[in-house]
Amino acid sequence: MKRVSQTVATLVALAGLIQSVTAATAAENGGYVHGDFGPPRGDPIHAVLTDPPNVPAPTYRNYPAKVIVELEVIEKELPISEGVTYTFWTFGGTVPGKFIRVRQGDTVEFHLKNNPNNKMPHNIDLHGVTGPGGGAASSFTAPGHESQFTFKALNQGIYVYHCATAPVGMHVANGMYGLILIEPPEGFPAVEHEYYVMQGDFYTTGKYREKGLQPFDMEKAIDEKPTYVLFNGAEGSLTGEKALKAKTNENVRLFIGNGGPNLVSSFHVIGEIFDRVRQEGGTREQENVQTTLIPAGGAAMVEFHTDVPGSYVMVDHSIFRAFNKGALAILKVDGPENKAIYSGKEVDSVYLGDRANANLAAVTQATKAAAAGKLTKEDQIKAGQQLFAGTCTVCHQANGEGLANVFPPLAKSDLIAADPKRPVRILLQGLSGKVTVNGKEYTSVMPPMTQLNDDEIANIVTFVLNSWGNPGGRIDASEVAKVRAEPTPAAGAGH
């Protein structure tokens, strides 16, 4: 990519002339420049296609050429996640397919080859083509055959291509999509890095991360309930060693596509703001964008400047897709820290929140007394009362009566009378299943209250034991600690 910027620099003088001409035209036409710049000139050029996440070098041309694109469809088994494989149908052996880059006004002679070992017929619909089916009607190709058609790239932009053979949804769901960039005649400003990332949703009969070769699940696809939502066709395709890389103080341009077949992407890079976005791949630039929407069968071009080193996580901000279905990628930025822009963690101190309020004064008092070894039962009851009011009254009510048939009473409880230490265990381990209190049966679930510390639990239980006709007594924090140290009973066991 270094080479890109250098070469671009040498071409600036040349491009300057063209830029001034087209800029004027663009302004008059509201940004639209008609792309028929006449018949192709010069020798035909064989397009260099790249595998994701790489992007071919700019065309550096100032004239329309005939560009020959050769793309082979390959059906192959590839990893989709750790220990999980899937039979992908690919344009060129990768998901997404190979990146195609031409210049507006070019005449593109397209050769679609269907590998002889493939089972299925395929075709291609390029959204950058003006003509019926976007090429699909002219490229239906049986295994072991090749189709050819030619189109003029009239409109600049970043466009999705995909297979349109019946059943279209299944061909797309199996990974048959990619991007074609039709450069504006003046090219793009030079950047240090250009990357190619494409989102897709995948439907397997097995669950997320279920091992082995997973077949396609038509029902899930029709219901639009994907097993995986992925960048570049596999979980981990852009993380760890394969993370995208940049240095600080560089410009990064991402060509982001969304193959679908079903989901719309809310594309976001955590910790970055897109300086410029060509939303939906259109010509107008939007600036200062946090999250950009990429439709299924659409693409966008985003640019940002790297200021601070670190790992920047790319996500579909429909966020369960990122953390539960795989839609995660990493851009790793190396370089010196820039504390003026982002400091990193400066202070880590205790924050008591509303516990510091006056209404928890008794808790503070009890904590101090315990620390000094002078904790009395009265301290405990007062502190426990305040903690009880904050934590327990929602269900057991302020008067300890509970709610009839739902939450058991703590007042005059025969369960507590039978074993005054049992509330400690219930607070630490929770209580589920049938329980009989004062002759009535309850089946609610009480979750463990392990967020309370030993002192707090001791105080709450001491308060309960000394309230509402219960037998009295006192619980020491050390007793709580003992119960907490016991292994947690298996779910469903105990109580």
Added chain:
Amino acid sequence: MYTIIRIATFALALIAVPVFAADYAALPGGKFASVLPADATNADVVIAPFRLRTTPVTNEEFLAFVTAHPEWRRDRTPAVFAEARFLSQWQSASALGSDAQPTQPVTQVSWFAAQAFCESESARLPTWYEWEFAAAADAARTDARKDPAWRAQILSWYSRPSTTPLPSAGGAANAYGIRDLHGLVWEWVGDFNALLVASDSRDQNDPDRLKFCGAGALNLRDRENYAVLMRVAMLSALKGADTTANLGFRCARDGAREGS
């Protein structure tokens, strides 16, 4: 094409009996809801009683055929009847070799060659409707198409990459006693070139549709039946001289009984 059929018929007269006595099972036919409706919208098709080969034609059967009918050796068949890859998995024009097992279904055969083979055993290629009728069955039922498991089984074959050698013919029999209709190879049908319309499957009800003269040209009755649709798509991608690594065939005969 007719010339070829005449040649094949003539050759058959000389040989009198086929080398292999293939098994044919009788199917009743009747009204059938095809994915390609008879009137292009919704009507059932009516299928006359017919008999269908219980297994696809194998390499050894096809080798016996080309031995008896040397005009169908791969080195003698004109290119208009079979493309260059015709029987290319065989070691030579007259021997199978190690890459083509005798009991594997024969693939890399053109429609013309398949039709000639069927003529040699007094048969023909099945029509699409006959093939679809037979393939609607599962092990227990004659029409299992509403069962998601039936569809899932077909789709799972599509999910398997074709990088490993084909299994032998002779899988489990369906309710009619027919084997290997799903999960082994694509199969030629007699009217393969009259099935789907357009090479771009999405332009349903387009004004241009009348320029395509196919029996099933216009609309698919059961859009959810992707599994069968993919077979239609595959067949409609082909020309009569084409061959592929996953495309074989079986033969059919008219009537419910031999000689009828």
